Amino acid sequence: MVEVAAERGRQASSRVSEEGAGWRCRRIGTFKDLRPNKGSFSWFNPRTLWHSRNQVVAGLLGDPSGQVRRRWMASQQARGADPEFRIRPEVGESFSFLLLGDTGEGDASQYAVVPGLLKLGEETDFAVIASDVLYPAGSGNEYCDKFFRPYKDYDAPIYAVPGNHDWYDGLGGFMRVFCDAHPLKPAPDPGLRGLLWRRPETIDEGGLAEARKLRDRPSQRAVQPGPYWAIETPSLLIVGVDTGIDGSIDRDQAEWLRRTSRDPRPKLLVTGKPIYTRNAHKPSQLEGGGTIDDIIRDPANRYVAAIGGDVHHYQRYPVKVGDRVIQYLVSGGGGAFMHATHTTPRVDVAGVHEDEFRSYPLRGDSLSFYSQLYAQRLHMKWLYLTPAEASAIMAEQIGNTPVRAPQPVEITWRMRLAARLLGGVWNSRFRLPVETVFHRYLSELSDWDTPPFFKQFLHLAVTPDRLTIRCFAATGCLPQEVDPPLEDEVVIALS
Known part of the structure; x- marks a missing residue:
């Protein structure tokens, strides 16, 4: 089905016509009937700004995400989580999955992605959310309409790596929902940062239990070991890393990443922060020295691609590293409002020619x-x-x-x-x-409920020999729901 949809999508994309981009949208998609009759959050609300203060506090007084993350991981290991944080889905040598980033605004732009995602995700084995599962501040009490409801009909497990917004709640909501973790005991943080830092919100367990019923079929259930993990499959190791608020990776996670990367299988990285974006190289720093891209580029580690969220659109950079090409992607168009692509200058970073670069929207x-x-x-x-x-x-x-x-x-x-x-x-x-x-x-x-939205998600198909990554668009218009436009496609050899 995906192959047929891809062939139709090539002819219906924004790269072919204005209609494919969603301009002059005459028929609004069915997503409007999926969305709950509630307003989205407002950045003009002082309460929202105060709940999101950890970004500012981390920038001024230092990001404690690494310290908090170590406590979360120690707690998970004490509860019996896999010591190497592995996830082992029941898949064969050939399988497929979805990937989308920066999803959870709970408004029209998030729900506009759902119909196409469900259509092309019917036969996929699982999905991954890369960064910012929930806006504005990751509260565990807001997952119903921003996670469980939009994906209630996706009949497979969903895993995630957190983004900076998920950390505004001290990762409390994320860990409760995805890892079934209980709150951490408060730890002293002397000084002004400890005074200002926003701690996890107390979760209404009854409300969360009701929300979970929306995705409670056995085929949908999943508990991941922590905010970083590795999904084991016969043909590909999918490695997810947690970049916290400021994008850096703590020492324990860096050591785990180095160990995990020595696995002999080909690998795909999923990260909360992209490594290449807007014609710039921005790899996450590793505590103790070096960057995440040092690990990705090491030929012994066999990484073939790296996908990051955080930036709310799609980009792809095929970077030549020695005698091979690593595909670096941004996939943050899963629900949050679109970040501009027209401010990206002519691409020349890392030797990537403008004609090799891909972005959506154009x-x-x-x-x-x-x-x-x-x-x-x-x-x-x-x-x-x-x-x-x-x-x-x-x-x-x-x-x-x-x-x-x-x-x-x-x-x-x-x-x-x-x-x-x-x-x-x-x-x-x-x-x-x-x-x-x-x-x-x-x-x-602005009225964010008016198409075109220029949203997107990825469909990834894996065989023993190749990884095929396809970027499908969601405009909010009915024709693009019926036949999701294929905006980009790349085939990567795994042998």
Whole structure:
């Protein structure tokens, strides 16, 4: 079924037509009937900002995630967790699974992913969430509508590695839901950080038990050993790491990662922070020295790909390392609002040529989306750039032919000024917020319930000889629910 869907998806993607991108959406998808009739969280709420304070506290006073993580892992081992934190699903040499990142806003953009995910995930053996299972602060009391309800009909286990937002709750909600762990006893943290640090919220166990009933079939049940783990299969070892708040990896986890990486099987890394993103190399630091990419690049460890969340869209960098190519991917479009792709300059990092790089949404679609957003909210119609205009502007900036068949467009001063203000011209000294600042503080200025959403998820198929990674889109439009667009595909040899 996936092969047939992929063939149809190639012809229906944003790389082929504006309709494939979800522009001029005439029929809204069925996802609207899945979403509970509740509003999503608001970053304008002072209570939300206060509950999310650990990001600021960690940046100013140091990130204690490594210390807390060691306590969680010691507690898990005392409860009898696998000493090497292995997960052993019942799969053969050939199997498939889903991967999606940055999921849990509980709003339309998260639920828009669900129909396509269920359709293409019917025969998959499990799923993995890479980073930020829950927004805004990882509370165990918010998992019902942001985890159990959206994936109630996915009939297989779901595993996860946490993101920074999951750590805003001290990882309490994540550990309770995914590891069946009980709260840690409070540990003294003298000084200002200990005073300000947000501790795990007390979980309503009755409410959590009711939420669990939404995913309580035997085929769905799963308990993972900790926030980092390795999924053992005959053909591939899938290694998940926990990057905490600031992206670093504590000494115990680094030692475990080195041991695990000596396994002779080919490996795929799943991480809360991507190693390559926005034309930059940003590997997680290992406590004691070195980076996670040092382990990935070591040919003896046989890593073939690394997938990270945290950034809310899709990117892929095929990086040549010696005589082989390692695929570095970002897959953070599983539910949270889209981060811009049009602010990514012409790609040249690590020798990757622009024509080898892949992203979703396309830069032109990203620029057009933000132009429409600001044109509406600021009541400045001249800011709006059509998809064709935005594509032409980005092609001029990048210096290549647009991916989609270009339409005749005469670039005007109005279009250049709009692109400059929206970040589509990189040397602009002034630009409107379109990335992290926008997402965190200004998202409430927009109606996030209107397609296209430019969401995505991955379908990964494994055989003894190869790993096939496909990126499917979710726009929120009915045609893309019926036939999810295939935005990217890469086949990796495992032999």
